Amino acid sequence: SQQGEEDPQALSIQEGENATMNCSYKTSINNLQWYRQNSGRGLVHLILIRSNEREKHSGRLRVTLDTSKKSSSLLITASRAADTASYFCATDDSNAGKSTFGDGTTLTVKP
């Protein structure tokens, strides 16, 4: 079964607004990664946050990790129409030695 659960499943916002997506997981992890996937395209790596980190920034992206709650969030600030895509979290399970993807959030940014 999927370890990661993401919410919301779908998010629609206006250009310029911020978008927040959440990912919850169940086991101990080494790290957590966020990916973007445009429709019909491959995965694009966005950011990796390690289990001993609480927050990371990359451009308009801000990722937080709360290992006590087993959750992570991805914030996209000042969204653009080009940010329209599906976003997935992938957890690196420290016990199982493999990664598991969340269900994904489909983000639509309206111009």
Add this chain to the structure above:
Amino acid sequence: GAVVSQHPSRVICKSGTSVKIECRSLDFQATTMFWYRQFPKQSLMLMATSNEGSKATYEQGVEKDKFLINHASLTLSTLTVTSAHPEDSSFYICSARKPGGNTIYFGEGSWLTVV
């Protein structure tokens, strides 16, 4: 830059034929690689774990005779979809664990269309 490369990125094949997808670790040796599949509008599900020099470990429900995995070298794993059918059309992606940093890196994925 990319540390895991997949080829081809897109492939179309005829029903009944076999198609091979390659996954390469570019600057490190990977004793273990992973193969995932994404059904339309769904997330990515682990299919199998590819182990260098030994048999792959398949997840429950994945047909090992349908999806042949070969990990013949420390930098290359291949997934062969045998006797492909239209329902095998999907997005397939691999990943590899980089030693030392304890990080799993994903390839960009391969889109398979069976016509």
